Amino acid sequence: MADAPPPDRIPSALSLPKSGKTFPFVWLVPAVALIIGAWLAISHYLDRGTTIIISFRTAEGLQAGKTKIKYKDIDVGLITEINLAPDFSGVIATAELVKGAESRVVEDTRFWVVRPRVSGSTVSGLTTLLSGSYVAMDVGKSSSRSRVFTGLENPPAFTTDAPGRQITLRAEDIGSLDIGSPVYYRRLQVGQVAAYELEKDGRSVRITCFINAPYHQFLTSNSRFWHASGIDMAVDSEGVRIKTESLVSIAIGGIAFATPFDEVEPSPIAKDMVFELHRNQARAFRNPDRLSDDYILVFNQSVRGLQPGATVDFRGIVVGEVSAIHTQFDPETKQITIPVEIKIYPERFTSRMLGVRPTSGRLGTKGKFMADLVDRGMRAQLRTGSLLTGQLYVALDFFPDAPKAKLDLAQAVPELPTRPSALEDLQQTLVQLANKLERVPLDTMAQDLSHTLKTVDTLVKRLDTEMAPTLSEGRQTLVELRKTLAEVSKTMNQATTTLANAEKSLGPDSALFSELQDTAREFSRTAQSLRALADYLERNPQALIRGKGD
Amino acid sequence: MSTTAASLGLVSCHTCNLVSRTQTEEAICPRCSSHVRFRMAGSIGHCWAFLVAAMILYVPANTLPMMLTSSLFGSSDDTIISGVLFLWEDGSWYLALIVFVASILVPIGKMLALIIILLSVQLPGVELTPGRRARLARTYRVIASIGRWSMLDIYVVGLLATVVQLTALASVRAGPAALAFGAVVVLTMLATESFDPRLIWDTVEEENGRRATA
Numbered sequence: 021m022a023d024a025p026p027p028d029r030i031p032s033a034l035s036l037p038k039s040g041k042t043f044p045f046v047w048l049v050p051a052v053a054l055i056i057g058a059w060l061a062i063s064h065y066l067d068r069g070t071t072i073i074i075s076f077r078t079a080e081g082l083q084a085g086k087t088k089i090k091y092k093d094i095d096v097g098l099i100t101e102i103n104l105a106p107d108f109s110g111v112i113a114t115a116e117l118v119k120g121a122e123s124r125v126v127e128d129t130r131f132w133v134v135r136p137r138v139s140g141s142t143v144s145g146l147t148t149l150l151s152g153s154y155v156a157m158d159v160g161k162s163s164s165r166s167r168v169f170t171g172l173e174n175p176p177a178f179t180t181d182a183p184g185r186q187i188t189l190r191a192e193d194i195g196s197l198d199i200g201s202p203v204y205y206r207r208l209q210v211g212q213v214a215a216y217e218l219e220k221d222g223r224s225v226r227i228t229c230f231i232n233a234p235y236h237q238f239l240t241s242n243s244r245f246w247h248a249s250g251i252d253m254a255v256d257s258e259g260v261r262i263k264t265e266s267l268v269s270i271a272i273g274g275i276a277f278a279t280p281f282d283e284v285e286p287s288p289i290a291k292d293m294v295f296e297l298h299r300n301q302a303r304a305f306r307n308p309d310r311l312s313d314d315y316i317l318v319f320n321q322s323v324r325g326l327q328p329g330a331t332v333d334f335r336g337i338v339v340g341e342v343s344a345i346h347t348q349f350d351p352e353t354k355q356i357t358i359p360v361e362i363k364i365y366p367e368r369f370t371s372r373m374l375g376v377r378p379t380s381g382r383l384g385t386k387g388k389f390m391a392d393l394v395d396r397g398m399r400a401q402l403r404t405g406s407l408l409t410g411q412l413y414v415a416l417d418f419f420p421d422a423p424k425a426k427l428d429l430a431q432a433v434p435e436l437p438t439r440p441s442a443l444e445d446l447q448q449t450l451v452q453l454a455n456k457l458e459r460v461p462l463d464t465m466a467q468d469l470s471h472t473l474k475t476v477d478t479l480v481k482r483l484d485t486e487m488a489p490t491l492s493e494g495r496q497t498l499v500e501l502r503k504t505l506a507e508v509s510k511t512m513n514q515a516t517t518t519l520a521n522a523e524k525s526l527g528p529d530s531a532l533f534s535e536l537q538d539t540a541r542e543f544s545r546t547a548q549s550l551r552a553l554a555d556y557l558e559r560n561p562q563a564l565i566r567g568k569g570d
Numbered sequence: 571m572s573t574t575a576a577s578l579g580l581v582s583c584h585t586c587n588l589v590s591r592t593q594t595e596e597a598i599c600p601r602c603s604s605h606v607r608f609r610m611a612g613s614i615g616h617c618w619a620f621l622v623a624a625m626i627l628y629v630p631a632n633t634l635p636m637m638l639t640s641s642l643f644g645s646s647d648d649t650i651i652s653g654v655l656f657l658w659e660d661g662s663w664y665l666a667l668i669v670f671v672a673s674i675l676v677p678i679g680k681m682l683a684l685i686i687i688l689l690s691v692q693l694p695g696v697e698l699t700p701g702r703r704a705r706l707a708r709t710y711r712v713i714a715s716i717g718r719w720s721m722l723d724i725y726v727v728g729l730l731a732t733v734v735q736l737t738a739l740a741s742v743r744a745g746p747a748a749l750a751f752g753a754v755v756v757l758t759m760l761a762t763e764s765f766d767p768r769l770i771w772d773t774v775e776e777e778n779g780r781r782a783t784a
Contacts (some may be wrong), residue, residue, distance in 0.1 A: 032605055033581060033590035033597035044612065046619040046764075053623030053753065060630040085646065233712045 029555070034043045056346045059312035069097070072115050074131045079111040081153030083136050087491035089131070091114055091157040094332030096121045099155065113171075115155070125167070128160030128180070132172035144175070174199055178214060183233035188216065188291065189245055189275070191297035194225045196249045203229050203274040204248055211236035215273065227297060229275060232569040238279050241289050244304035249273035263301070274299070313390070314343070315436045317400045317414065321444055323411040326402065332362050334416040342414060360399075361433070362414060364390075390434075391427040393418075399425075399439035487565055494564050499555055505554065512547070576608040576772075613766040614692055620761035621684050627750045627757065628677065635745035637727050649747060650674060669726075673751070680713045680758045684765070690771045706770050716760050724752050 069494065076082070079102050089097035097117035105112050113499065117125060134156045136145045158179045195218055203211035210230035214470035219226050229237060243378070251270060253262050275297065294549045323345055332340035344361040366389070405411040440448070453544035519536065557563060575582065575589070582589045583599040583606045590600055599606045635647035648656065650673050657666035687706055727744050 029579065030591045031590060031600045033592040035592060035594045036596040036598060037604075044615055044619070046612065046616045049619050049757070049760075050623035050626060053757065054624045056753065057626045057630050057750065060634060060750055064630075064746060399615055542746050 059496065067119055069119045070125060070167075070402075071099075071100075072117060072125055072167050072169060074113045074115060074169045074171045075105060075110050076113060077110045077173060078135065079113070081133055081555060082113060082155070083152070085111075086152065087153045088132075089117065089157055091121075091124070091159065096124075097155075108537060111154075122165070122539055124157075124159045125165060126160045127164050127166045129166070129169065130158045130160065130172055130176060131155050131169050132175045135173065137175075152404075170547060174215070176214060178212075178230040178232075182230070184211065184454065185231050185233075185236035185239060185240065185289075187229050188294045189227040189297040190219070190224050190230060190249070190294050191227055192224060192284055192299075194227070195247050197247075197275065200273045201272060203231060204274055205231075205238060205278070208235075210560075226294075227275075239277075239289055241293060241424075243277050243279040243295065244302040245275055245277045245295050247273070247297065247299060248276035248302050269435050274292040278304075280305070294321075309486070312340070312365050313361045314319075314433045315362050315364060315390075316433050317362060317436050317438050319360060319402060319438055319439060320356050320357070321402065321513075323358050323360065323402065323412065325358065325404070325410040326414070327411075330411070330413050332364060332400075332414040332416065336391075339416070340414075350406045359435075360414070362436075390436075394425060394427040394437060396420075397422050400436050401439045402441045404441075404443065487562075490565065491561055494561050498554070499559065502555065505550070512543075558569075581606045581608050585735060607749060609693070609766050609768060609772070613764060614688060616764035617684065617688055617761045618759045620764060621681060621688070624677075624754045624757035624761060625681060627753045628681070631747045631750035631754050632674075634747035634750065636747040636751065637731075638743040638745050640741055647745060650751070676716060677754055677758060680716075680762070683709050683713050684758070685759055687765065687770070691772075703770055708765050710762075710765070710770070721755050724748060726753070 081087070082102055084099055084102045087099040088095050091100070095118070096486055099113050099115045101114035103112050104110075129365050133153050134145045134148055135153045136149050145153075158176060160180055161330060164452055178186075194513075197216065199213055199215060201213040203213065211229055213227060214230045215228040217226050218224075249270075251262055252348070253260070254411070278301075296304075296486045299426065310536055321326045326345060326346055328342050330342040332339045332342065340363045341457050342360060343363045346359050346361070348357050348359050349355075350357065397424050398416055399419050401415045401417060402412050403415045405413045419439055422437075427436065519540065556568075579591055579593065580589055580590050581597065583602060583604055583730040585604040586599065586772070588599055588601045590606065592606070597606050598604070612695065618781045630651055634649065636650050636653065638649065639646050650669075654666050654670045654674070657663075657669060687710060690702075690706060727742075727748050731742050731744050
């Protein structure tokens with residue numbers, strides 16, 4: 021920098037007038053940046069959607085930030101956080117749903133974890149083997165939104181929007197049923213078991229089924245349900261019968277239902293209606309016994325072989341069952357009786373009784389029907405159901421000769437009059453007979469008899485001795501008789517000649533002749549008889565005294 | 571003791587480097603007809619504007635997801651930080667280091683350096699020793715040269731997004747942070763470019779001038 025360059029060698033720039041202060045456009049850049057940044061942040065925030073909380077029993081297959089929530093296999097959310105429940109009873113998953121899904125998250129929306137499942141009838145969730153488990157969602161129908169849900173342990177058998185109908189069954193036990201077990205209608209699979217749980221009192225199992233459309237229209241309040249599980253084998257007088265629904269149901273069980281169409285008024289199913297799940301088809305089609313009357317029977321005989329559940333039948337038709345057997349001690353009479361409680365289903369008496377549909381309680385007006393039957397001689401009796409096993413049952417039948425009895429309807433549980441059983445009857449009669457026989461004086465009778473026989477013997481002997489002379493006399497008489505007969509024969513010959521003369525005189529056609537002919541015939545017969553008698557007597561002269569023997 | 575071209579009324583053309591004489595603040599180069607000025611117009615203002623914009627966008631660039639990965643085995647949204655952490659936990663600490671330096675350290679360092687330079691030039695009370703001035707100038711040269719390398723993240727995302735598109739099996743998409751991050755890089759480069767490093771020395775010349783006249 022020692023010398024400045026010569027100024028004339030440097031060209032001059034063209035001067036520009038000093039421009040006025042211009043708007044600092046460059047500051048638009050941070051403004052735009054601000055707008056873009058704000059937009060990114062806001063759109064990101066808006067995209068976050070709704071946050072919901074789902075509680076599960078375990079976090080098996082769930083991963084925070086990885087596990088998706090899917091509805092109809094479309095991602096609608098993501099599990100963002102998994103924590104233990106405060107009381108360590110389960111896990112609480114926090115999930116973020118995509119924008120727009122919040123309107124679907126209502127009170128009865130259901131969530132469950134889709135894992136690979138292999139059960140008897142279904143194989144599901146296999147895709148999750150590769151992709152990992154996900155949480156499936158089923159949108160509910162409620163209108164009130166919710167944020168907190170309890171995840172299902174098992175996937176529901178049907179989604180809320182599936183057309184059809186859900187029904188509840190009550191069964192004694194679950195049998196071989198499982199979730200997903202088929203429900204058959206005329207051997208067509210029309211639905212499946214959706215869920216089951218033990219009733220709170222532990223006495224029965226409550227099974228929820230779903231019947232797909234359009235089969236749910238065959239459901240009425242009269243529909244009968246039964247276990248179609250396995251093989252129903254029966255050996256009876258008709259031979260061996262084996263009933264099954266299908267091979268699948270043999271393997272995994274199932275439920276069948278049918279609706280009898282002959283019922284009078286099929287009514288639609290009430291919302292909370294619970295159907296009975298019967299053990300088999302025959303039981304299911306028994307008339308449902310909505311009404312039952314309790315009676316007490318008092319037997320003065322052994323009830324060995326009678327068990328609670330034994331049938332009460334009326335001329336072969338089962339109308340009830342034994343519900344309990346007690347013993348009762350009456351301190352006044354110091355007697356022990358055996359009251360047997362029975363249940364009678366009056367509807368079975370009246371299933372074809374037009375117009376007398378029992379509505380409640382006792383048949384007729386306050387049991388008048390039963391009282392009438394008792395008046396007409398209906399009695400309960402113990403009978404042997406099987407000679408081999410000695411099982412007893414209670415039979416109701418009419419015994420018009422039974423002693424009069426009345427049904428006391430004032431009692432809470434009226435007592436039906438009983439009658440000793442037929443066997444017992446016979447037994448009693450035999451005992452009575454034996455007693456009577458015992459009273460017969462057989463010894464004296466025998467003595468009397470032998471005495472009589474002796475007398476007869478002596479009599480015969482006497483006859484022998486005393487009758488001999490009589491016999492010889494008889495023989496003489498016979499000789500004389502023959503003589504007489506010879507004479508008679510002679511006379512007859514004469515008569516014949518006389519008759520011949522007479523015939524000549526009278527002619528064969530005259531009345532006298534014919535009369536004479538008859539007379540002659542009669543006479544000849546008489547003669548024959550006499551001859552026969554004579555012959556007989558000749559051969560058996562003792563016949564005169566002893567009569568004609570054989 | 572030194573003189574500057576500006577103090578002698580000389581200006582150099584930024585396009586053809588011709589030195590010319592001018593009386594006014596703004597003039598036209600006699601050779602190539604470009605606008606010539608003693609110092610770049612509104613250098614500090616422009617620099618501040620780009621810097622502020624970059625800082626604004628730096629926030630979403632780091633908080634929003636950079637890369638949306640989805641595959642059969644799940645999906646993930648990764649921010650820059652989570653990507654770095656993932657790489658670190660995965661054992662690839664060298665990769666994590668590279669990404670961390672290129673994507674986080676460099677932009678933030680650039681912005682901080684620019685702020686320091688701008689404040690040093692702009693604030694009147696700042697005493698600039700010759701050594702400090704030299705450091706400032708060196709810093710400026712460094713940030714100007716490494717600016718383009720901080721686009722590393724964008725390159726990665728861009729590459730993956732185009733390569734990993736198996737539709738059904740896996741896909742990689744750029745997230746909203748990619749846009750913000752790209753903008754941050756571009757804006758810091760613009761800010762660097764718009765700053766006239768000669769301003770660093772102007773103050774000292776002014777001082778010298780004042781001392782000379784005094």
